[in-house]
Amino acid sequence: MRQGVDQHTDSDTDPNARPYHHGALRAQLIAAGLDLVAAEGVGALSLRRLAWEVGVSSGAPYHHFADRAALFAAIVVDGHDLLFSRLDAVRAGSSDAVAALRELLVAYASFAADHSAHMRVMLRPELAESAVHPEVTAAGARPIELLRSTVLAAQDEGAVPPGDPEPVLHMIWSLAVGYVTLWLDGPVEARCTALGTTPDEMIRRVASTVEALLRRPRA
Amino acid sequence: MRQGVDQHTDSDTDPNARPYHHGALRAQLIAAGLDLVAAEGVGALSLRRLAWEVGVSSGAPYHHFADRAALFAAIVVDGHDLLFSRLDAVRAGSSDAVAALRELLVAYASFAADHSAHMRVMLRPELAESAVHPEVTAAGARPIELLRSTVLAAQDEGAVPPGDPEPVLHMIWSLAVGYVTLWLDGPVEARCTALGTTPDEMIRRVASTVEALLRRPRA
């Protein structure tokens, strides 16, 4: 770690000298934060250590983030953007709405696997203090709206019973969040290996189960 | 706060003097921790503050808990005991296995509402460092075994298709954990009030939806 950074805002003759004005501190702090979360978990993330990691004094981050929570908030917003674009692509590429619900579940989990550092921060809203940083809740609303529209489409297809879509929405939403939480926290991983599977395969089977239940003829 | 404690191990003539040997420090630290989590969230929980709250020096807790994580681990184990007994009673009082699955979901959420401080700690396994405190994972396994046996019973009743019960188990497990996470973290509460409902009512409807899907005739 502690990679010396020499990115200047303009061309400089001396490539070894660390510039007084860093030039990309904000982005590098976020990147270093994600690296640190991936390597040692969210508990190890401190602004001081991040500053040291990037090669800057302990007070420097406060010119880019109001406080620790603001750094987390930036990571969460970034993660929700990535998540939404992935979910949106999956939704667009699905044949029908019920298949889309299955694929959304799988995509949510695979996003968590591919961007586990982002996800670990996203799952801990108290770190971002969403009450103080409302852009966090706004970013989190987009994936839910996507899910909601998919549930509505599944109702139009007749798979989901007509009426209030919210119970089904909350069911799939909670399922996705819960599975990913249990995955990243350990228990699902442990149980899957004990069962001779992988969490990746398991969410696929869970999602197929949900799809099969939705596709059963209505009584 | 800062309730002066005068519990002596034996009778004492001076009721106002705080005893040198506290007598019930361990239990009181746990109780104060739960109070503090309920009042200010898990982020506010520190051993120093707990010690001050109970009226004891900052080093005293370390004679009862190896470290901060051990305190959290004790809370988690306690919580899982409470949760299991509640779930077990609900399971025993249900007419059939599918109804039991619905009631288990509702009971899980209502436990989270009634013991939110316990649940907030239980949902953050990194606080208890379950790798170092294996009794935590052992305590967490009992509710899952209960769920598993209920899913198996539902298979015997014909509602759940025969075969591997694990996908259905993971579905309900994740659903319960996810809903409670989203509830305690805020977004479900916000969405429900925006919808004119309560999270309590919503989990009932979600659980009924799951039950209805399971009861649909198999294709």
Added chain:
DNA sequence: CGGCTATCTAAACGGTGCTCAGATCGCAGT
């Protein structure tokens, strides 16, 4: 070239987890 502003440094404050030498007390053994 001069000044303005954003950026960064370094020091400081209070709080945290955790350790440790020493004080204190209950209790078991004689």
Added chain:
DNA sequence: ACTGCGATCTGAGCACCGTTTAGATAGCCG
């Protein structure tokens, strides 16, 4: 009854944390 021992608690100390502040530095605009 007394003595010693072990469990418990104190209080000081270390390293780290978030955050603030005064002051140094450098890019940029006039």
